[in-house]
Amino acid sequence: MNRLKYLYWLTPLMVLLSCGRMLTDMLGTGWLLWLVIAPAILLTWGIVWVRLYNNGKPILRPEFAILSILPQSIYFLAKTAQTDILQHYAWQNIYVVCWVAFVAVVILSLKPKHTQDRNVPPTQDLIFCMMCILTVVYAFTTMGAYAAQICYS
Numbered sequence: 358m359n360r361l362k363y364l365y366w367l368t369p370l371m372v373l374l375s376c377g378r379m380l381t382d383m384l385g386t387g388w389l390l391w392l393v394i395a396p397a398i399l400l401t402w403g404i405v406w407v408r409l410y411n412n413g414k415p416i417l418r419p420e421f422a423i424l425s426i427l428p429q430s431i432y433f434l435a436k437t438a439q440t441d442i443l444q445h446y447a448w449q450n451i452y453v454v455c456w457v458a459f460v461a462v463v464i465l466s467l468k469p470k471h472t473q474d475r476n477v478p479p480t481q482d483l484i485f486c487m488m489c490i491l492t493v494v495y496a497f498t499t500m501g502a503y504a505a506q507i508c509y510s
Contacts, residue, residue, distance in 0.1 A: 360469060363408045364488070367463075370401045374429040375499045377436070378506055386437045394433050402426045408466045417465045424458040425466075428496075431455065432503040443507045456500040463492050 374397060384390040406422035409415075431452060435442055442448050467488050468479055479485045 358404070358408050358411050360467065360484070363404065363466070364484075366404045367401065370397055370404070371495065373397050374401065374426075375495065375502075377429070377432050377499075377503055381436050386439065390433070390437070398426050398430055398433075405462065405466055409462075412470045416468055416470055417462065421462050422466075424455070424462045428452065428455040428459050428500065428503070432507060435507045441508070443504055449504070452504060453500070456496050460492055460496045464489050467492070 374394075380390060380393065384393060402422055402425065405425040406419045409417055409422055410419040443452060467485055469477065469482050469485060
């Protein structure tokens with residue numbers, strides 16, 4: 358999958374997965390929420406897996422694609438179970454590590470290594486640089502919002 362198709366598929370799914378509070382307020386925390394979220398999570402995982410699998414020169418094994426959906430899945434599972442798991446410091450640290458792993462996997466999947474991508478170094482690829490910045494901002498803001506909603510709801 359070339360990078361343009363990858364971004365066109367990944368961006369709306371990530372936006373949907375970052376709307377946790379709005380979705381839980383509108384749909385509740387039951388089966389209706391999972392009717393919307395489960396396909397989005399599986400599709401996101403599948404898209405990242407295909408991008409990692411189809412790279413001309415493998416950067417990262419496709420099995421690491423699970424890390425691209427792990428932090429959002431933890432949030433929706435915690436909201437559904439109505440648990441206070443992030444009240445404990447060890448789980449807070451694990452949650453932050455999950456977000457760091459998310460950033461690493463998404464950034465590595467954005468590298469221009471596919472045969473249809475332009476062959477330029479990542480530092481000179483403006484799309485790669487812009488998407489790296491947006492990925493870090495997305496992860497930082499979503500992590501903060503989700504952690505606050507799990508801890509203080």
